[in-house]
Amino acid sequence: xxxxxxxxxxxxxxxxxxxxxxxxxxxxxxxxxxxxxxxxxxxxxxxxxxxxxxxxxxxxxxxxxxxxxxxxxxxxxxxxxxxxxxxxxxxxxxxxxxxxxxxxxxxxxxxxxxxxxxxxxxxxxxxxxxxxxxxxxxxxxxxxxxxxxxxxxxxxxxxxxxxxxxxxxxxxxxxxxxxxxxxxxxxxxxxxxxxxxxxxxxxxxxxxxxxxxxxxxx
Numbered sequence: 001x002x003x004x005x006x007x008x009x010x011x012x013x014x015x016x017x018x019x020x021x022x023x024x025x026x027x028x029x030x031x032x033x034x035x036x037x038x039x040x041x042x043x044x045x046x047x048x049x050x051x052x053x054x055x056x057x058x059x060x061x062x063x064x065x066x067x068x069x070x071x072x073x074x075x076x077x078x079x080x081x082x083x084x085x086x087x088x089x090x091x092x093x094x095x096x097x098x099x100x101x102x103x104x105x106x107x108x109x110x111x112x113x114x115x116x117x118x119x120x121x122x123x124x125x126x127x128x129x130x131x132x133x134x135x136x137x138x139x140x141x142x143x144x145x146x147x148x149x150x151x152x153x154x155x156x157x158x159x160x161x162x163x164x165x166x167x168x169x170x171x172x173x174x175x176x177x178x179x180x181x182x183x184x185x186x187x188x189x190x191x192x193x194x195x196x197x198x199x200x201x202x203x204x205x206x207x208x209x210x211x212x213x214x215x216x217x218x
Contacts, residue, residue: 082103
């Protein structure tokens with residue numbers, strides 16, 4: 001499973017990229033607002049840090065303007081994935097950009113039927129939102145399972161399942177077990193993956209016992 005980080009914070013991206021575990025970045029208008037920086041220069045900076053896909057989202061909702069924005073974003077760097085909403089206009093843009101060789105991330109997916117449309121439109125990534133479905137007492141992980149199963153049935157579908165709106169480590173592990181290709185994860189949740197109380201307890205015991213030996217490796 002590939003790990004993308006869901007943030008527009010350059011410091012967070014640099015820090016996580018230094019681990020060697022980061023495969024890409026996803027952004028959206030809300031994350032850009034939180035970063036408080038100019039959109040295009042910020043995306044340019046992110047693309048200099050990360051070799052993998054960097055999702056940059058269009059801001060318009062009509063086909064003509066969305067397409068113009070998508071073409072402009074695609075020129076920023078070779079690793080840009082233009083992010084479009086799962087609407088009729090968005091899928092038209094997806095088809096045109098994909099046919100031109102641009103990576104496209106279709107976002108705001110909440111049903112398997114929508115995921116089928118995105119695959120037929122040639123999307124590079126489909127972003128089903130797990131956490132937001134869970135918030136409505138629906139089973140977000142079941143959606144991931146359904147999409148993975150459908151895509152496996154059709155070898156002509158090359159769209160990767162990019163699990164979004166991740167809230168915890170369980171979302172990541174269960175999605176990986178289902179065969180999802182990518183998880184886009186908030187920085188704090190990525191760091192949660194390192195921790196287990198037994199790891200902390202075992203390390204504390206080793207450190208204490210080593211100190212009692214009075215030795216030093218250096």
